[in-house]
Amino acid sequence: MSDVKPINPIVKQVLELGPTILFFLIYLRIKDDTFVIGGTEYTGFIVSALIFVPILLVAMGLLWRLTGQLSRMQVFTAVMVIFFGALTAWFNDERFFKMKTTIVYGLFSVLLGIGLLRGQSYLAYVMSEMMPMRDEGWMILTRRLCAAFAVLAVANEIIWRTMSTDAWVKIETFGFPIALMAFLMWQFTSLQSYLISEETDDAS
Incomplete structure (x- = not known):
């Protein structure tokens, strides 16, 4: 196991909590809009959920790059977000x-x-x-x-x-x-x- 690198606590909190806050802000901005992607209409909520996935992955990538480690809970949560985000988009539900x-x-x-x-x-x-x-x-x-x-x-x-x-x-x-x-x-x-x-x- 590689050693955990020191990281500024504020930067760590931003990377851990930032994606969820961004999801909330994006949802507030587009919640009443409808988007047509590939001929299918999606609500603002679903589009917000889909945008949340790459934001979370980028934040986790930066956290791993800065600390050299990700917790099992973080990895599990990311997998679940990707999986259910994909189901949400596929079934438009x-x-x-x-x-x-x-x-x-x-x-x-x-x-x-x-x-x-x-x-x-x-x-x-x-x-x-x-x-x-x-x-x-x-x-x-x-x-x-x-x-x-x-x-x-x-x-x-x-x-x-x-x-x-x-x-x-x-x-x-x-x-x-x-x-x-x-x-x-x-x-x-x-x-x-x-x-x-x-x-x-x-x-x-």
Whole structure:
């Protein structure tokens, strides 16, 4: 595995969050327009979703070039965006792009759940180097995050099936990320007692 190169935190945040924000802004600009491509009419939402795919890939390419590494979650998300973006364009049906969020959150919940059934925390496998924590703490966080992803998956299904596209785009862009970030910050605060400090390591 190649070493991770240092990167300006602001640049990193722009590359990670920028594509989603751009999708939102592009959607706002063309949501009421209709585009004819290859003799087929597409809504502004579908065109925004298609534009989002290359924007995301360029951002990920720059992030990989600058850091020398991409997380498994980033790669998985990119694959899902490409796949469901292609289905959205092929069938000219925006529901595929909206379902993407349900499937991504659902798969995260299932994968964490499989690890829990095996008595393991796959979350620790991914994040233990960034945040040293005792096994008990990782199991608690994994159980809670497994449940949180399941709730987000169900919430997305309810929202896109019962609310307008405008509402879904806003919740997808801001609501879900903010909710997940707030949940994680709450968990990291509540699990402070399980963190392994350098002093503890030295003493042991």
